[in-house]
Structure formats: C-alpha cells, structure tokens
Amino acid sequence: MRSLYTYMSNEKTRVALFSLLASVLITVMNITAWLLTNSLAVLAESMHTFLDILVTTITLIAVSVGSKPPDKEHPFGHGKAESIGGLFGSLFIIVAGILIGYESAERIMMRTPFTPDMVAIIVMAIAIAIDVNRSRALRRAAVKWNSRALEADSYHFLSDVAIETSVIALMIIGLLMERLSIGLFDEWGALLDSLIAFAIVIYFSVIGARIMRTSIDELMDKTSEELIRRVANVTKSVQGVVSVKDIKARRIGSMAHIEVTIGVSDHLSIAEAHNIADNVESAIKREVGPSIVMVHVEPELRERVERALASVRNPLITNIHELNILESQNGVVVSMHMVVRSDAKLSDINKAVNEVESKVKQEIPNALVWIHLEPDKRAINIDEVRKAVNAVCSKYGGRVGDINIVEAGGISAMRILVYLPQSMSVTEAHNVATEIESEIAKVYSMPYHVVVSVLPDTKTL
Numbered sequence: 070m071r072s073l074y075t076y077m078s079n080e081k082t083r084v085a086l087f088s089l090l091a092s093v094l095i096t097v098m099n100i101t102a103w104l105l106t107n108s109l110a111v112l113a114e115s116m117h118t119f120l121d122i123l124v125t126t127i128t129l130i131a132v133s134v135g136s137k138p139p140d141k142e143h144p145f146g147h148g149k150a151e152s153i154g155g156l157f158g159s160l161f162i163i164v165a166g167i168l169i170g171y172e173s174a175e176r177i178m179m180r181t182p183f184t185p186d187m188v189a190i191i192v193m194a195i196a197i198a199i200d201v202n203r204s205r206a207l208r209r210a211a212v213k214w215n216s217r218a219l220e221a222d223s224y225h226f227l228s229d230v231a232i233e234t235s236v237i238a239l240m241i242i243g244l245l246m247e248r249l250s251i252g253l254f255d256e257w258g259a260l261l262d263s264l265i266a267f268a269i270v271i272y273f274s275v276i277g278a279r280i281m282r283t284s285i286d287e288l289m290d291k292t293s294e295e296l297i298r299r300v301a302n303v304t305k306s307v308q309g310v311v312s313v314k315d316i317k318a319r320r321i322g323s324m325a326h327i328e329v330t331i332g333v334s335d336h337l338s339i340a341e342a343h344n345i346a347d348n349v350e351s352a353i354k355r356e357v358g359p360s361i362v363m364v365h366v367e368p369e370l371r372e373r374v375e376r377a378l379a380s381v382r383n384p385l386i387t388n389i390h391e392l393n394i395l396e397s398q399n400g401v402v403v404s405m406h407m408v409v410r411s412d413a414k415l416s417d418i419n420k421a422v423n424e425v426e427s428k429v430k431q432e433i434p435n436a437l438v439w440i441h442l443e444p445d446k447r448a449i450n451i452d453e454v455r456k457a458v459n460a461v462c463s464k465y466g467g468r469v470g471d472i473n474i475v476e477a478g479g480i481s482a483m484r485i486l487v488y489l490p491q492s493m494s495v496t497e498a499h500n501v502a503t504e505i506e507s508e509i510a511k512v513y514s515m516p517y518h519v520v521v522s523v524l525p526d527t528k529t530l
C-alpha cells in the first residue's frame with residue numbers, strides 16, 4: 070500500500086483526483102439547484118455530472134491504481150475492477166437517461182413549470198469556471214505524460230461548458246418571461262426546459278454508451294486491432310528481432326496484456342536472446358503504457374529448417390532449392406524443390422522424401438512439408454540434345470555447333486550454338502531459337518537454363 074504522500078506526489082494522479090473532487094462538488098451544487106428550481110434540465114445536468122464522477126473515477130484509476138502491478142492474488146493485475154465499475158456505472162446512467170427522457174416527454178404534454186432561480190445561474194457559472202480550468206490542467210498533464218485517459222477527459226469537460234451555458238440561458242429566459250408575462254412562461258418555459266433536458270440526456274447517454282462498450286469489450290477480452298498494430302510496429306523496430314510471429318493483446322481497464330513471440334537469429338547466446346526480449350518488453354511498455362508483457366523468443370524458422378535439411382544425408386538427394394517457409398493459419402508450410410538422381414526408382418525417392426519430412430518435423434512439429442521433385446540434370450544426354458536440336462535446325466537449313474553445360478550448386482545451364490543461313494532475318498532466327506528451346510523442354514521436362522545462340526553460317530548463302 071502506497072502512502073498518501075507518494076500517491077499525491079504523482080502529477081497525473083493529482084490532476085485526476087482534483088478533477089474527481091470537482092465533479093463531486095458540481096454534482097452536489099446541481100442537486101441543490103434542482104431542488105430550488107424543479108427544472109428538468111437542471112435534474113438532467115445533475116445526472117450528467119453524476120456520470121462525470123464515474124468518468125473521473127475511471128480516469129483516476131487508469132492513471133494510478135489500474136497500473137498497480139499484479140500481486141499474488143491477482144496475477145493478471147487489477148484492471149478488471151475498472152471494467153466492471155465502468156459497466157455498472159454506465160448501466161445506471163443509461164437507466165437514468167431513459168427515466169429523464171420519459172419525464173421530459175411527460176412534462177412537454179403536461180407543461181409542468183419550473184422556478185427560474187439566480188442560484189441555478191450561479192451554480193452553472195461556477196461549474197463553467199471549474200470545467201474550463203480542469204480541462205486546461207488535464208490537457209497540460211495529458212501532453213506531459215502522454216496519457217490518453219487525461220486527454221479524453223480534457224475534451225469532455227470542455228464540451229460540458231456548452232451544456233452548462235444552455236442551462237444558464239434557460240434560467241435567464243425563464244426569469245425574463247416571468248417578469249414579462251406569467252402566461253407566456255407557463256406555456257413555453259416548461260417546453261424549453263423539457264427540450265434542454267432531453268438534449269442533455271442524449272449528450273450523457275452517448276458518453277455512458279461509450280463507457281459501456283469499452284467495459285464490455287474489456288470484459289470479453291476483445292483484442293484491439295489498433296493495439297496489435299502498435300505492438301507489432303514497435304517490436305519490429307527493436308534491434309535483433311528478425312521476425313514478429315504472434316501477438317496476443319487485450320486491454321483490461323487501463324492495463325494492457327500483451328504476449329508476443331519474436332524470432333531471433335539462432336547464433337545468439339541465451340544471454341543475448343534474453344537481452345533482446347527485455348528490450349522488446351520495455352519498448353512495448355513505452356508505447357502502450359501500463360502493461361503486462363510476455364515475450365517468447367524463438368530461433369528464426371528458416372535457420373531451424375536449414376539446420377534440419379543440412380542433417381539429411383541421403384545420396385539420392387543432390388540439391389534442395391526454392392526453400393520457402395510460410396506461416397499460414399494452418400501452421401508452418403515448408404515448401405522446397407528437391408533435386409534427386411534421375412535414375413533412382415520412385416520408391417527409393419519416396420524414402421528420401423520421408424526422411425526430409427521427418428527431419429523438418431523434428432524441428433517444427435506441425436509443419437506441412439511440400440516437396441516438388443526434380444530429376445538430377447547431370448543425367449542429361451548430350452547426344453540426345455544434339456539430335457533434337459539438329460532436327461529443328463535442318464528444317465531451316467542450319468546446323469548445330471557446340472553444346473556447353475555448366476553446373477553450379479545443383480543448377481545447370483546449357484548453351485547451344487546454332488548456325489543459320491545468312492539470309493535469315495533476325496525475327497526468323499529468334500523463332501528458330503525459341504523452337505529449339507521448346508524442343509529441349511519436351512525432352513527434359515525440367516527447366517534448364519537454356520541459351521540458344523545464333524550465328525550466321527558462313528558455309529551457306
């Protein structure tokens with residue numbers, strides 16, 4: 070339990086507490102004014118300032134007690150109390166709104182008069198003075214402490230001035246009407262009073278409904294898209310974070326509960342990884358304010374997959390490329406192209422596929438492993454290529470030159486030199502080259518990097 074002194078020494082808390090006390094004072098004055106005037110508008114305004122007691126209480130909790138760290142009995146903090154309070158408070162205010170709305174309809178029919186009174190004008194004038202001042206103080210504190218709760222209150226009390234002004238106007242009009250002609254006042258004073266009351270009811274019902282909605286959302290653990298987006302952005306910006314995998318975030322009262330899973334490089338020591346997690350935690354707290362943050366650290370998926378694949382020792386597998394790791398809703402998908410000996414039997418290849426699959430799953434248990442098989446390109450038969458190319462060339466009066474095959478990291482490139490008649494146009498020559506490419510694609514279904522180079526044949530015309 071903190072002492073009152075440390076409690077009050079926090080500027081945010083001090084501003085919020087004074088605002089709460091001001092709301093209590095204004096409510097008491099309003100009820101007094103209502104008893105004097107029997108004005109429905111003043112009654113509605115009393116209800117409104119009563120709601121403001123709730124609003125300022127929530128703010129006070131938000132800036133002080135709500136950020137109280139979790140203890141043994143409340144491992145998830147004390148934020149839910151705020152949501153429950155908000156729910157009951159807003160329910161009360163909506164019921165009050167309905168009753169006053171009903172009363173104002175009735176008074177419009179019955180033309181129940183009110184008694185305009187100078188006291189009501191003075192009360193409202195005091196309320197305006199208080200609202201303008203606390204709105205300014207809240208605004209200053211909100212900017213200084215970057216507090217949304219204080220900022221919202223600052224705007225609220227500024228707009229309250231409009232309500233208070235309308236009640237003053239009502240009282241002045243009432244007093245004037247009373248002076249001029251009682252009949253006119255009876256007729257129109259009650260109507261005006263009811264209409265202003267009705268407007269005030271709508272004003273505070275909207276505020277009450279907003280509090281109710283956030284309270285329910287928080288009680289239902291609804292995640293906030295906006296919160297998740299902010300957490301994602303700030304987490305990504307922390308040095309050492311390779312990826313942000315999963316974020317669970319919800320607000321309970323003024324407390325946010327955030328769980329985030331980050332991917333870091335495998336090469337880090339435990340101390341280094343822990344350091345990054347700490348940095349993520351403090352960055353999130355800086356961004357979202359009072360919160361409970363849990364950071365799970367995982368070695369980056371790709372590194373884990375690559376390690377798993379490196380441990381596969383199967384002579385039939387000559388290369389794995391196009392490795393893609395997708396994190397879908399159904400789990401991690403690991404897809405790859407696997408180059409295998411083209412002379413191997415499918416049944417043997419299947420064993421190799423199973424081996425790769427199980428190694429990946431040892432590392433990532435629920436991974437879906439998608440393997441696209443490609444036959445080894447070294448098994449290519451140059452004579453066969455030459456025959457296929459020759460068949461095309463001879464149609465156009467050309468001939469085949471050198472055929473070169475280059476291997477690099479399991480990827481092969483083939484260069485075919487063809488000589489075509491000198492009289493042939495470039496367009497025609499390109500067509501021939503394209504035809505040769507497609508013929509080779511027919512013989513070797515795997516996409517080689519095939520380059521067909523065309524030279525003019527000096528032996529022909």
Ligand SMILES: [Zn+2]
Pocket residue numbers: 117118121225226229
């Ligand atoms: Zn208000």
Ligand SMILES: [Zn+2]
Pocket residue numbers: 390391406443
């Ligand atoms: Zn491939």
Ligand SMILES: [Zn+2]
Pocket residue numbers: 499503
């Ligand atoms: Zn081309």
